[in-house]
Amino acid sequence: MTSPLSKPAAAKPTARPSIAEHLAESIFAGRYQPGDFVPRELDLCERFAINRSAVRSDLRQLVDAGIIERISGHGSKVREYSEWHILDPQVTEWMTRYAAPNPEIQREILAFRLDVEPYVAMTAARRAKARDLVAIEEAFEGLGQNLRNASCAEERRLHSECDVAFHVAIFKATHNIVWAQLSHILRPSIHLLVSMSNESANDPDDSLERHRVLMESIRMRRPREAFLAAQAVLAGTADALGLEPGTSTLGRCVELP
Incomplete structure (x- = not known):
């Protein structure tokens, strides 16, 4: 009382x-x-x-x-x-929540990823350890499972989360402290493109196959194939978003071993 x-x-x-x-x-x-x-x-x-x-x-x-x-x-x-301080945590948070309708920002993020991620994949193919390969494979399995069952918003969200986890695992597989930390900073911007492209992809099965080729290239220790496979994954993202990735990306002029 x-x-x-x-x-x-x-x-x-x-x-x-x-x-x-x-x-x-x-x-x-x-x-x-x-x-x-x-x-x-x-x-x-x-x-x-x-x-x-x-x-x-x-x-x-x-x-x-x-x-x-x-x-x-x-x-x-x-x-x-x-x-803009595009890698500032507050800015990336705003980007994740609000930037989806802005193709200019999407194009900038995509161009950066095209410059960076093929090199990251190539390095991962050289340095990945067994636990890294397990993390990449687990993310890929989740990606495939949620793709097949993506009939509601929650399952589509899980599909995108697995897609992001797949790319982050590749960054970590480089065993370079800067790349590993950068994966955390880039996570919101990667999620932005992944979630948008997964919703608008014309053929999700083709996207899954491109991810599988990238995973296998890393698992088989084939740096050159991993580099090209990462480019193919991001080209699919650009196509799904209706964006032109541009011609200034570093990987278009590099001579691979």
Whole structure:
């Protein structure tokens, strides 16, 4: 029984709206393009009913991430994609949640992966140990299982998770501390392309076969084949997303052993 002298529990304060999240969603979705000005501080204060210091604090998050710049007397302008701190954990989190509709960002991520992942696969084919091969194979088995059963959103999510785990396992199989750490940083951006491409793939079985060839090339210690197989996997991703991967990728001009 509650004592008549006891005080009622204090209500939890309501979390204020996050201007950083609101603007990040709009910018990553492409509603504000590089060179565009975002709403002024006073407009944001009125719209979200918060004070100016809170608005400035949230805008500072976007400034620190390299996404916007403050121009005295004019406001805040979206910077060019090349200026964004794309590997910052906060930026990659925003990218995963909000960037799906933006083909420009997808194209940039794809170009980077085309530059990097064939070399990673080639190194993994030289250095992978037994436990690495097990991790790659387990991810591949999960990929195939969830592909065959992908009749609902949860199974499609599991399919994408296994696909990401497959690529991360290859990074770790290089036994290079930088590549291994980079796989954690890149995980959100890999997930972005994987989830989008898996939803729009014309022939999922072909994609699964490309992954199998990559796995077997690493397992059989064939660096050159692993390099080319990784390129084929990413070419399939580009095709599923309707993106042109471009001609500047490093792997197009390298002479393989």
